Amino acid sequence: MPTLTYRDALNQALREEMQRDGNVFLMGEEVGVYQGAYKVSRGLLEEFGPMRVVDTPIAELGFAGIGVGAAMAGLRPVIEFMTWNFAVLALDQIVNSAAKILYESGGQLPIPIVFRGPNGAALQLGAQHSQAWESWLSHIPGLKVVAPATPADAKGLLKAAIRDDNPVIVLEGEMLYNTKGEVPEGEYVVPIGQADVKRTGQDVTLICHSKTVSVALKAAEQLAEEGVSAEVVDLRSLRPLDEATITGSVAKTNRAVVVEEGWPHCGIGAQVVDVIQREAFDHLDAPVLRVTQADVPMPYNKQLERLAKPSPEKVVAAARRVLYLD
Amino acid sequence: MATKVFMEALSPTMEEGRLVKWHKREGEVVKAGETLAEVETDKAIMDLVARADGVLRQVAVTEGQTVPVGNVVAVIAAPGENVDTSPAVAPVVSGSGGGRREALKDSPTVAGGGIARSAPTPVVAAPAAEAGRLRASPLAKRIAKEAGVDLQLVTGSGPGGRVVKRDLESAAGRAPAPASVPTALAPSPATGRESFRVSRLPSPERAEGAYQDVPLTQIRKTIAKRLATSLGPIPHFFLTTEVDMERAAEARDALNRQLGDRGKVSFNDVIVKATALALTKHRACNAWFQDDHIRYWNEVHIGMAVAVEDGLITPVIRHADLKALLEIGGEARDLAEKARNRRLQPSEYTGATFSVSNLGMFEIDQFTAVINPPEAGIIAVGSIAPKPVVWDGQVVPRRRMRVTMSCDHRVIDGATGAAFLKTLKEMLENPLAMLL
Numbered sequence: 147m148p149t150l151t152y153r154d155a156l157n158q159a160l161r162e163e164m165q166r167d168g169n170v171f172l173m174g175e176e177v178g179v180y181q182g183a184y185k186v187s188r189g190l191l192e193e194f195g196p197m198r199v200v201d202t203p204i205a206e207l208g209f210a211g212i213g214v215g216a217a218m219a220g221l222r223p224v225i226e227f228m229t230w231n232f233a234v235l236a237l238d239q240i241v242n243s244a245a246k247i248l249y250e251s252g253g254q255l256p257i258p259i260v261f262r263g264p265n266g267a268a269l270q271l272g273a274q275h276s277q278a279w280e281s282w283l284s285h286i287p288g289l290k291v292v293a294p295a296t297p298a299d300a301k302g303l304l305k306a307a308i309r310d311d312n313p314v315i316v317l318e319g320e321m322l323y324n325t326k327g328e329v330p331e332g333e334y335v336v337p338i339g340q341a342d343v344k345r346t347g348q349d350v351t352l353i354c355h356s357k358t359v360s361v362a363l364k365a366a367e368q369l370a371e372e373g374v375s376a377e378v379v380d381l382r383s384l385r386p387l388d389e390a391t392i393t394g395s396v397a398k399t400n401r402a403v404v405v406e407e408g409w410p411h412c413g414i415g416a417q418v419v420d421v422i423q424r425e426a427f428d429h430l431d432a433p434v435l436r437v438t439q440a441d442v443p444m445p446y447n448k449q450l451e452r453l454a455k456p457s458p459e460k461v462v463a464a465a466r467r468v469l470y471l472d
Numbered sequence: 473m474a475t476k477v478f479m480e481a482l483s484p485t486m487e488e489g490r491l492v493k494w495h496k497r498e499g500e501v502v503k504a505g506e507t508l509a510e511v512e513t514d515k516a517i518m519d520l521v522a523r524a525d526g527v528l529r530q531v532a533v534t535e536g537q538t539v540p541v542g543n544v545v546a547v548i549a550a551p552g553e554n555v556d557t558s559p560a561v562a563p564v565v566s567g568s569g570g571g572r573r574e575a576l577k578d579s580p581t582v583a584g585g586g587i588a589r590s591a592p593t594p595v596v597a598a599p600a601a602e603a604g605r606l607r608a609s610p611l612a613k614r615i616a617k618e619a620g621v622d623l624q625l626v627t628g629s630g631p632g633g634r635v636v637k638r639d640l641e642s643a644a645g646r647a648p649a650p651a652s653v654p655t656a657l658a659p660s661p662a663t664g665r666e667s668f669r670v671s672r673l674p675s676p677e678r679a680e681g682a683y684q685d686v687p688l689t690q691i692r693k694t695i696a697k698r699l700a701t702s703l704g705p706i707p708h709f710f711l712t713t714e715v716d717m718e719r720a721a722e723a724r725d726a727l728n729r730q731l732g733d734r735g736k737v738s739f740n741d742v743i744v745k746a747t748a749l750a751l752t753k754h755r756a757c758n759a760w761f762q763d764d765h766i767r768y769w770n771e772v773h774i775g776m777a778v779a780v781e782d783g784l785i786t787p788v789i790r791h792a793d794l795k796a797l798l799e800i801g802g803e804a805r806d807l808a809e810k811a812r813n814r815r816l817q818p819s820e821y822t823g824a825t826f827s828v829s830n831l832g833m834f835e836i837d838q839f840t841a842v843i844n845p846p847e848a849g850i851i852a853v854g855s856i857a858p859k860p861v862v863w864d865g866q867v868v869p870r871r872r873m874r875v876t877m878s879c880d881h882r883v884i885d886g887a888t889g890a891a892f893l894k895t896l897k898e899m900l901e902n903p904l905a906m907l908l
Contacts (some may be wrong), residue, residue: 430610
C-alpha cells in the first residue's frame with residue numbers, strides 16, 4: 147500500500163471523484179492557479195480545467211451560496227474554505243440554506259455539497275484563527291460532519307462525503323496535511339457514521355477525533371508504560387455519531403476520557419458523555435472526564451498556547467483519575 | 473506514606489456516623505488496632521480503630537459532628553512527615569447532620585511536567601451525594617447485585633467513599649460478605665461515655681415556644697427508613713388469636729419454684745421458645761422475602777424487639793429452637809442490657825428469621841407489629857390478664873393473652889399463618905406439647 151501525506155490523500159480522493167463523476171467540481175479561494183493554500187488541489191486545474199476548478203474572490207458567503215445553488219441544480223460541488231475560521235462568514239448558506247432546503251422543499255431538492263477545509267488550531271495563529279468548529283456544525287440537523295485523523299480516513303471519508311446526497315462538512319487540519327500514512331489505492335470509501343478503534347485496550351477508553359487522535363495515541367503509549375491498557379476510539383464521524391462503538395468500548399473498559407480540540411462548554415465531548423451515561427450507565431465505574439481546549443480564546447503566546455491545548459499529559463492525568471490511580 | 477482515616481461502615485446499614493469522642497488527640501502516637509474514636513452509628517456506639525501506625529494528624533471532624541461513611545476524618549502520618557493538606561481531608565457536615573454538604577472538589581495536579589491543569593480541562597464533576605446515600609459507581613452496583621454482595625458492607629475507596637469496581641474485587645477475595653464489616657472491633661471500656669447522651673427527646677416540662685424541633689438521631693433515622701420500607705411496600709395482613717395461659721403460668725411457677733435462686737423463667741422466654749419450636753413445624757413462616765426468591769430457613773433465629781431510650785432494636789436469639797429456657801432467658805437479658813447501653817455488635821442484631829414483639833408489660837391487650845424485612849412475619853404479644861371465659865360450660869376467670877401475627881402476604885398466606893398460630897397456641901396452652 148502506498149504511503150501518502152494527508153494532503154495527497156485528499157487530492158487523490160478529489161481527483162478520483164472528479165474523474166468518476168463529471169458533476170463534481172471544486173470551488174474556493176486559491177484552489178486553481180495557486181493549487182490550494184495547502185496544496186490539496188495540486189494538478190487539478192491542469193487536469194479538469196477552469197470550469198471544474200473555480201477560483202473565487204475572497205467572499206465566503208457568496209461562493210458558498212453559489213455552491214448551494216449549483217447543488218440545487220444537480221451538480222456536486224466541493225467548496226473549499228481556506229480555514230473554517232473564515233467559513234463563519236458563510237454560516238448562513240451552510241446552516242440556513244444547505245442544511246434546510248431538502249426539508250423545506252418537502253424532499254424535492256437534495257443538496258449534495260461538501261464544505262471542507264482545515265479546522266482547529268495550528269501554531270500561533272492567534273485567537274481568531276485557532277478555533278475548532280465541530281460542535282457548532284454538528285449541532286445542525288441536515289448536516290453531516292466528518293473529521294478524519296489519518297491519510298487513509300481522509301481519502302475514504304472525502305469520497306464518501308462527495309457521494310453523499312446531503313451536505314457534508316469535512317474538517318481537516320493544517321497540522322495534519324503533512325502527516326503520512328498508508329492509503330489504499332483506487333476505490334476506497336469509509337462510510338460516514340463509523341468510528342474506528344485506533345488502538346485496542348482493556349482499562350480505559352480514550353475517545354477522540356481529528357488531531358486529538360495522535361494526542362490520545364501518545365497518551366496511550368505513556369499509560370502502557372504504567373501498565374494501563376488504553377483503547378483509542380477515533381470517532382471519525384461526528385454527525386451521525388457511532389454510538390455502538392462508543393458504548394461497546396466503554397462496556398469493555400468501564401471508564402472513558404473524551405478528548406477534543408474544542409472548548410468544554412457544549413462540546414463534542416458533552417454529546418459523547420451523554421451517549422455514555424445513557425447507553426452504558428451500568429458499565430461505568432467512574433464519571434467520564436473530558437480533556438478540551440482551555441475555556442479561553444486561544445492565546446498567541448507560544449507557551450500559553452501549548453498549555454491551552456489538549457496534551458498527552460492531560461489525557462494521562464484524566465485517565466489516571468477515572469482509574470482511581472491518584 | 474500517610475494513611476487516611478475514613479469514617480467506616482461500622483454497622484451493615486450505616487451510612488453516616490456521629491463522632492462521639494476522640495480517644496486520641498492530634499499529634500498523639502497511635503498504633504494499628506488502637507481505638508481512635510467512638511462513633512455513633514445508626515444502631516450503636518462503636519470504636520473506630522487505627523489501621524496504621526503513626527501520628528494522628530489533621531483531625532477534620534470534631535466531637536458531635538456527623539459525616540458520611542467514606543469521608544476522611546483524619547490522617548495517620550509517619551512522625552515528621554509533611555502531609556499534603558488539600559485533597560486529604562474531605563469537607564464534613566457540621567452539627568446535627570441537617571446542614572448542607574459541600575461538594576467534594578478534588579484539586580488535581582497533572583502527572584509529569586509539573587504544570588497545573590488549566591481549570592476547565594478535564595471538567596471534573598464531583599457533586600455532593602445526598603446525605604446518607606450510599607455512593608457506588610453504576611458498575612459496582614451492577615456487580616454487587618449480580619454477585620449478591622451487600623454494598624453497605626463494602627468500604628469504598630473512591631472519592632467521597634464511592635464504592636468502585638476494585639473494592640468489590642478485593643471484597644470478593646475475603647470470605648463471606650459480612651466478614652468485611654469490621655466486627656473484630658472490640659468494644660472499649662466505657663471510658664468517657666458519660667459525655668454521650670442518647671436521648672434527645674423533649675423533656676416532659678413544657679418549653680418556651682409553640683413547638684420544639686428535635687434533630688433525628690441516627691437510630692431514629694434508621695427506624696424511620698426501615699419501617700417505611702415495611703408497612704408501605706409489604707402487603708401485611710394480621711391474624712389474632714387469644715391464648716389461654718393458665719397452664720403456661722402454672723408450668724412457669726413450678727419451674728421457678730424448683731430453680732429457686734438459680735434463675736428465673738419469664739413468660740417472654742416461654743413465648744420465644746414456643747415460637748421457635750412452632751416455626752420448626754411451619755417452615756413456610758420462617759422465611760425471608762428476597763425479591764426474586766424466598767429463602768426458607770432451616771435454622772430459627774428469633775429477633776426480640778427491645779425498647780431503648782429513643783428507639784428500638786431487635787437483638788437476635790440464635791437457634792432459639794435448640795436452646796433451653798434458661799439459656800434463652802439469660803441471652804435475652806444480656807442482649808437487652810447491651811441494647812439499652814447501645815453496645816450491641818452488628819452480629820448481635822442481624823440475621824433474625826422471625827421476630828417477637830412483646831408489649832405485655834405495658835398492659836397492652838393487643839396490637840399489630842410492623843414486619844422487619846426481609847423477615848416474613850412477626851408476632852405481637854399483649855398482656856397476660858385474667859378474663860371471664862366459658863370453660864367446660866362455666867364462666868370462670870382465666871389468664872389469657874392475645875397474640876397477633878403480622879404476615880408478609882408475598883410469603884405467607886392466610887391459612888399458612890393461621891396453622892402456625894394454631895401450633896403456637898397449642899404449645900402455650902399445653903407446654904408439654906413443646907416436647908412433642
